[in-house]
Amino acid sequence: MRENYDEIKKKFTTFMCAWSDPENTDLSQIITDDILCNLSVVKAYSDGAQHSRVGVESFLKHFPQKEFLYWRICNFVCRTSEDQAQQSAVVPCRALQTKQDEEVKFCEFTVLFANHWQKHSGSWWLQELRMDVVKHSGDLETIEEEWFFEEGKPGYRQGIHLPCIVGELDSPWARIKFSDTVLTEEEQIQEVVAKHNFGLDHLIFDYTADTLHEDFHTMNSNFGGMDKRFCINVEKYHRQSNRHWVHPYLLSNIEIRGDDATLDFYRMAGHSQRKQPYIFTLDNMHMEYACAKGSFRMIKQLGEWQIISMNYYLGIYELGEYELKLK
Incomplete structure (x- = not known):
């Protein structure tokens, strides 16, 4: 409900x-x-x-x-x-x-x-x-x-x-195999992205594979162009040396046209901070920033959304100051 x-x-x-x-x-x-x-x-x-x-x-x-x-x-x-x-x-x-x-x-x-x-x-x-x-x-x-x-x-x-x-x-x-939650199309898309990232962060690559379409392809600034098999193989090999990964995504500009959707995302934490390229001062200490950005294209088949393409770019992207309510 x-x-x-x-x-x-x-x-x-x-x-x-x-x-x-x-x-x-x-x-x-x-x-x-x-x-x-x-x-x-x-x-x-x-x-x-x-x-x-x-x-x-x-x-x-x-x-x-x-x-x-x-x-x-x-x-x-x-x-x-x-x-x-x-x-x-x-x-x-x-x-x-x-x-x-x-x-x-x-x-x-x-x-x-x-x-x-x-x-x-x-x-x-x-x-x-x-x-x-x-x-x-x-x-x-x-x-x-x-x-x-x-x-x-x-x-x-x-x-x-x-x-x-x-x-x-x-x-x-x-824990909940069959959910009785009624989600909007946007929320269904958000859940698919979250499931994809949960698989990466918690080493459940079945989740990652389930959310990628068979014709998936990506352009990643780290690894170049990849299809589904190459992408999962690279991520598994790259992931195994770390205790945790984190992929918190801030989604925006979700546009749905029938069974086709596009959206943008910012990655809000995860890798660039390890060497701290963003230096905090009194002037920017309240600035929210992302460590990467990208975009997805998704398609819906048999009632399920899947990711068919992704672009991903590393970099520091300032998003404006945090809202005062978070103080």
Whole structure:
């Protein structure tokens, strides 16, 4: 049902607002008392366990000190089935602190979410919260000192903190096989893009393959021209050396003409920040930027949208200042 999707999306946005302003954000109608919570930034336990309402509220109350926290919800997906729902999102964030009105300290990180919701008493409640935080760059000491970040090198070792999210078990498509959510054509397209990126970020290349048309082709500034087979092969080989990838896309200019659609996107975090080409100053610290941009063409066959072509260009693209409501 449509209202289920809308309610969960609104409540997840409220949950993110609590990151910026926990004192003035009411979560009493969102999280259950016995919520299961796994946060990758928790050092004490290798599974990131911080269960119950007290655990979630403690995380928000003891959020590392910052002057500003900006975020944007990308790749939002919510699939529902009667009184159960699984929701995912990718949220790029920037924490900022000015020092003596001259120096800007910052930390850029992206949060991967996989959450389970349950409906009772006529409302949706967040019952299971899984969150992996991927740090990109920065020098804000409070983040470095108070949050735990597992080393990025691949391979298992005793005591390692494994990711909190297992894509094959926690994705919206795994937990809710058949969704009763009624989506608009634009939202269907957005979900296909999110599924494609979920596959890349969580090493589920079946998802990536499912979202690409058999005649798919791409022009990528990293790798040149590629067809579907070459593209998946390159991405699998390139992906395996990293603990996480993140592909938060901001979609725009979606134009639908029957069974054909085009759209533009900005990649809001993921690779360029690792060497930090964007230097923050007092003048640009509130500027939102992307690290790549591109476009998709999609076609609809047998009721399903698939990506048939993509152009992708690396670069720093300034998008204007963050909205004040995110302060």
